[in-house]
Amino acid sequence: MSPPERSARLAVDIGGTFTDVVLQLPDGRQRTIKLLTTYDHPGNAVLAGIRQVVEAAALQPGDIGLIIHGTTLATNALIERRGATTALLTTRGHRDALEMAHEDRFEQYDINIDRPKPLVPRYLRLPITERMDRDGNVLIPLDEDSVLATLETLDRHKVTSVAVGYLHGYVNPAHELRTAALISAARPDLSLSLASEVAPEIREFERLSTACANAYVRPVMATYLERLATELKAEGYHCPFLLMTSGGGLTTLETAARFPIRLVESGPAGGAILARHLARQLGMNRTLSFDMGGTTAKLCLIDDGEPLTSRSFEVDRAYRFKKGSGLPVRIPVIEMVEIGAGGGSIAAIDRLQRISVGPESAGSEPGPAAYGRGGKSPTVTDADVVMGKLYAEKFAGGALNLDTRAANLAIGEIASMLSSDNSLAAYGISEVVDENMAAAARAHAAEFGLDVSSRDIIAFGGAAPLHASRLGEKLGVRRIIIPANAGVGSAVGFLLAPVAFEVVRSRHQLLAELNTPLINSIFAEMSAEASAVVSQGHTDTDDLAEIRQAYMRYIGQGHEIAVTLPVDDYDDSHPSLFRNAFEAAYRRLYGHVIDGVDIEILSWTLTISAPVPTDSAPPADSRPGPASEPVPVATQRLFDPATASAMTAGVFWRDDLRPGQVINGPALIAENQTTTLVSSAYCASIDPAGHLTLERIHE
Numbered sequence: 001m002s003p004p005e006r007s008a009r010l011a012v013d014i015g016g017t018f019t020d021v022v023l024q025l026p027d028g029r030q031r032t033i034k035l036l037t038t039y040d041h042p043g044n045a046v047l048a049g050i051r052q053v054v055e056a057a058a059l060q061p062g063d064i065g066l067i068i069h070g071t072t073l074a075t076n077a078l079i080e081r082r083g084a085t086t087a088l089l090t091t092r093g094h095r096d097a098l099e100m101a102h103e104d105r106f107e108q109y110d111i112n113i114d115r116p117k118p119l120v121p122r123y124l125r126l127p128i129t130e131r132m133d134r135d136g137n138v139l140i141p142l143d144e145d146s147v148l149a150t151l152e153t154l155d156r157h158k159v160t161s162v163a164v165g166y167l168h169g170y171v172n173p174a175h176e177l178r179t180a181a182l183i184s185a186a187r188p189d190l191s192l193s194l195a196s197e198v199a200p201e202i203r204e205f206e207r208l209s210t211a212c213a214n215a216y217v218r219p220v221m222a223t224y225l226e227r228l229a230t231e232l233k234a235e236g237y238h239c240p241f242l243l244m245t246s247g248g249g250l251t252t253l254e255t256a257a258r259f260p261i262r263l264v265e266s267g268p269a270g271g272a273i274l275a276r277h278l279a280r281q282l283g284m285n286r287t288l289s290f291d292m293g294g295t296t297a298k299l300c301l302i303d304d305g306e307p308l309t310s311r312s313f314e315v316d317r318a319y320r321f322k323k324g325s326g327l328p329v330r331i332p333v334i335e336m337v338e339i340g341a342g343g344g345s346i347a348a349i350d351r352l353q354r355i356s357v358g359p360e361s362a363g364s365e366p367g368p369a370a371y372g373r374g375g376k377s378p379t380v381t382d383a384d385v386v387m388g389k390l391y392a393e394k395f396a397g398g399a400l401n402l403d404t405r406a407a408n409l410a411i412g413e414i415a416s417m418l419s420s421d422n423s424l425a426a427y428g429i430s431e432v433v434d435e436n437m438a439a440a441a442r443a444h445a446a447e448f449g450l451d452v453s454s455r456d457i458i459a460f461g462g463a464a465p466l467h468a469s470r471l472g473e474k475l476g477v478r479r480i481i482i483p484a485n486a487g488v489g490s491a492v493g494f495l496l497a498p499v500a501f502e503v504v505r506s507r508h509q510l511l512a513e514l515n516t517p518l519i520n521s522i523f524a525e526m527s528a529e530a531s532a533v534v535s536q537g538h539t540d541t542d543d544l545a546e547i548r549q550a551y552m553r554y555i556g557q558g559h560e561i562a563v564t565l566p567v568d569d570y571d572d573s574h575p576s577l578f579r580n581a582f583e584a585a586y587r588r589l590y591g592h593v594i595d596g597v598d599i600e601i602l603s604w605t606l607t608i609s610a611p612v613p614t615d616s617a618p619p620a621d622s623r624p625g626p627a628s629e630p631v632p633v634a635t636q637r638l639f640d641p642a643t644a645s646a647m648t649a650g651v652f653w654r655d656d657l658r659p660g661q662v663i664n665g666p667a668l669i670a671e672n673q674t675t676t677l678v679s680s681a682y683c684a685s686i687d688p689a690g691h692l693t694l695e696r697i698h699e
Contacts, residue, residue: 007065017294487673
């Protein structure tokens, strides 16, 4: 059911270090809280945060019309290999497809190249006698005895989840469906993931990898989501409970529990949605979304109000920026680069006496040394504390008391190895992590033939406002936006996302011989599937939007491009329209088209989405213009890299600032969930919507 109009809404984002909760009231005002993530059961922090914001707003559970949730739990389970014991049933002779991958080398000159191990070991990749051809015709009937023969192996190794992926099953899933029926009848407690449902498209390795990843995390995620839903109902929350997906849409609990692989980048996707909203609102055509939390930093390019999107993603890359070094999953995803650079990222000295930072993180247990929870390892947050970049009085809304002594002791370990003082060691750590993020942004933009220096930055997350100025200096950025409630930005983005679901089918077609009745049938089937999911979270089907795309290429090419198609019943007049759309998209990407070569279509996608929420925005600041210069609430010793010494900087409380007031750097602007460092290269001001703008004042 859809949430009642004008009701309050809740958004919850679980990160590797913090759990963020945002309550949006009917008038657009927001209440927020940030808590440390609870690893034993992440739902504990979720429930605690919800209770606190709801009570602070003097509301009751019945006043909440919708709860939206995003989480990194699926990603963490894949990276840390904490998923279910999983088996793969696949076509006899193809059990090694997961390990063979593309039979290429993503790092040409590394003789000891390191690849992520398949989620399913070879002894649990079980061959089944069956075979379809590329058109879905049965070449070898399914041998049901070979399916039942796997039960002994499943029992012996205590398998709890099974992926089923047969060759060309995306065209004809009959054998996969029959296998699922046999396994379910014999072992009803086993979790089953069919490749024909999880990723029904061409390319065997990616399809099997995605099905295995879904199977690997499904028992963990389904148990967690169902437990949290039950706990929310016990607290009196009987409103719809939707999950953020990696593609930037919302889906139902049932769909998320069935296809948890679609949640792997749900938190970062919320941040990209927030950045997209602000880019449109502020008229920024070329922006870089910068989301830095306690564990990772995420960077996303947004052009003309739209983030780059993709249908593929890699988890657990063995080489930080190298495509092909991770586990591929075929899901709709907002394209971004993610690196292990967060507030909790651990610093060390390598064999060449260089500072390295991440990707290992102190997380929330025990967390950085400055949290006073027993952490000893030097982290980025500890370096920020030593440099004076954090205002201890209101850190994390007062939920944590910063232990400056512990931070200095931790950074002292790095300083002693460098024969340096603590301030310089802390500055070195900060510079390394900032340069890592700048390098990631440049590399990510270069992959798409784009530039970062001409872009504005939208920075959010608990740590991004602390590092945005320096990142902006390194990239040559002139304007940086720190949105209202930036410290919980991804959760704020959840509230701006539509209920949506994407479906894909692979059916090879030559444009010159397009079978329009088949295409109409495929789109009708996909539309029914997507609508069934969306209607569970949005009951008004009259205002749903449909987007169709075909993945097309010239014959002989190895990769295809996405081409948007008209929503219509296709007939013999449409091939020329398809060609024109393809050539326009191809020319935009490559600057030319190829004459005299036929075009082929490999896959078709359809997305059904509800309207973007139209809840009123937070009221504009109606207070009179500034009568005087802003007054700092405190002063703080801040390390100045230019002089390698400490200087005095003013600390301003963000809620006290009014539109029109200007603060020249260096300065700190503190708020409950984060602190913004305004370097000497920038000046800061607040706009009527409450967004903080940093403008470059000199190169």
